[in-house]
């Protein structure tokens with residue numbers, strides 16, 4: 027068990043100009059479950075492989091448990107890794123696959139068998155111990171890959187999209203199991219995924235990456251409620267946050283009849299920036315359907331284009347009504363509505379942004395403005 | 398590779414005309430006899446017959462000369478030169494006995510062949526595996542060109558390299574020695590071995606050895622315990638192909654070898670004398686040359702077949 031630290035860690039692949047991971051600073055305390063999330067190609071796997079020693083660190087350093095491992099071979103780092111394609115050894119039985127690391131570490135045969143059996147029991151793999159990986163289902167292979175990691179007692183677990191080859195239902199099940207397992211074992215874990223739902227449900231903290239740059243590290247709730255910039259705001263949450271550019275008029279941000287009073291701090295920051303535009307975002311659940319007669323400053327009419335009914339929830343997708351602005355007509359508004367009384371497609375409804383739930387970002391930098 | 402295939406529950410057997418019974422007892426009744434089959438089925442049946450005929454011709458083309466050689470080697474001097482070759486004749490082992498008695502005893506020739514071919518093929522596989530692994534895994538610029546250059550050294554005709562090699566070998570005192578022959582075969586087999594093995598290694602997903610590295614292996618341990626076992630068919634294929642080349646070689650042996658290193662093909666050629674050809678002994682030697690390679694091929698054919706298709710090792 028150990029703390030993991032990235033300090034300005036950078037990786038530039040030969041032949042490319044832009045770093046795949048750019049001056050990454052990340053402090054992962056002992057026992058934490060940290061999720062690295064971001065769109066495809068943002069450098070998640072590269073970050074993980076740098077920690078594993080499978081990828082060179084071109085600049086900066088990485089330490090595990092106060093020990094600088096930047097230039098150590100993978101075998102000297104005391105880590106266990108689960109690969110996206112599982113990387114099971116096809117020529118070995120499940121038991122040999124799971125006991126492989128212990129055999130390399132010259133753990134006695136009895137001890138090895140005991141630990142493999144224990145892990146197999148934990149993962150419900152006992153009846154498959156003599157099989158070859160070829161004769162297993164996708165879910166079973168995934169569990170063998172997990173088993174190979176947990177028979178060891180490493181300082182850190184590294185998992186690279188371990189669930190991406192499973193079907194949707196199994197993925198939800200396994201994700202809960204992995205999170206529970208990690209909490210029980212208490213070993214520091216770095217988990218890579220491109221699925222923000224996975225990130226939000228599993229991680230103690232979530233680090234969001236984009237184009238090799240760290241955008242924000244925070245608890246899932248903080249990320250959701252206080253995104254540091256427009257990218258995080260749009261990436262985290264499903265359905266995603268409603269974002270649109272507003273004009274600043276006096277103390278208000280204005281768009282098609284919606285007037286949002288900006289905080290004093292926000293206005294000051296805008297003034298420093300010398301900008302008369304802001305990006306305003308609000309979550310689908312931060313809007314409520316109100317009567318047509320209610321014409322407060324934070325209400326606006328929309329025409330419903332799609333209604334998504336999920337049983338426990340319902341979402342409406344609509345377009346701003348009564349507007350001639352072509353950009354706005356393209357902008358889809360998403361709102362959570364009462365699943366027992368959802369509007370119908372084609373309806374015209376009036377929505378109201380819950381005051382205080384709006385988030386304001388700079389148009390120039392995309393950063394969130396102080397409020 | 399060796400996992401027994403469990404019978405598929407839906408494997409079927411034909412059960413009288415038009416009826417197919419699945420393993421689970423369920424019966425499917427096909428169209429009654431006499432009803433024309435679909436054109437697709439008929440054409441696939443026709444093409445299957447076509448394939449069979451082609452295979453039969455190829456088989457005869459390959460086997461008839463070998464069979465003729467085998468039969469001739471058991472014929473006496475009169476039978477072997479008979480105007481009308483007989484399939485039935487009184488067999489004699491005299492040709493073989495002659496080969497191992499008297500002045501031209503074949504035993505040293507066999508020994509030289511085994512040594513030169515065996516050692517050179519083993520070396521080619523070992524070195525080829527190491528170099529091929531490096532070639533497959535090291536990221537470098539112009540790797541494709543390097544690989545092509547390596548295999549291109551094999552494309553030169555033997556005649557073109559024999560003379561320079563002879564001069565070099567004479568300088569090094571390697572003429573008429575087994576190490577000389579081994580080295581000569583290696584110059585030809587190694588590029589091929591490297592090239593072939595690197596294709597096999599490239600087929601193994603890198604995450605397998607990365608997983609081994611993380612599990613605590615050194616590079617060498619990962620190579621030995623994970624990569625090599627997965628490329629067994631590649632190793633066997635490479636070994637057999639190198640072995641066959643060295644075993645059958647005449648061009649190098651006739652130039653580089655002397656009394657201390659002459660191989661079987663040289664012995665065979667010496668039976669062609671000015672006074673005539675001893676067909677009985679010649680076919681007996683031919684049989685001795687061909688038989689071990691055929692047996693070796695048969696023994697490893699399970700790996701050879703998957704090897705030549707550069708088999709899947711991912712286990713997925």
Ligand SMILES: Nc1ncnc2c1ncn2[C@@H]1O[C@H](COP(=O)(O)OP(=O)(O)OP(=O)(O)O)[C@@H](O)[C@H]1O
Pocket residue numbers: 039040042046064065066067068069070071072073220
């Ligand atoms: N071996 C390599 N050589 C050159 N560039 C690479 C290499 N591996 C990755 N890259 C580049 O580095 C960037 C980050 O790749 P990385 O694999 O870390 O992305 P990722 O976040 O894991 O994406 P995904 O979710 O698709 O797995 C990408 O732009 C990719 O093209």
Ligand SMILES: [Mg+2]
Pocket residue numbers: 070071072
């Ligand atoms: Mg990845």
